Amino acid sequence: MSMPLILIVVVCIVSMSGFAIIWIARQKGFTTKQTVDPVPQKVYADGERKE
Structure with a gap:
């Protein structure tokens, strides 16, 4: 076989x-697009998420 083939x-x-x-x-x-919740349910001022 030849190289081009x-x-x-x-x-x-x-x-x-x-x-x-x-x-x-x-x-x-x-999809590669990240989905972001427009209205987060639990948001805290110090950045912690408590569930």
Whole structure:
């Protein structure tokens, strides 16, 4: 096998894997955005959370 052929095969495998990971993440509703509660339930002045 020649070097360009090996590189083409490796690039194809990596790109298909990346596409599959992105596609599955979108199907599952994965997001990188952090969710923040707009109205916290228990907030204390000293920064402690007591439950």
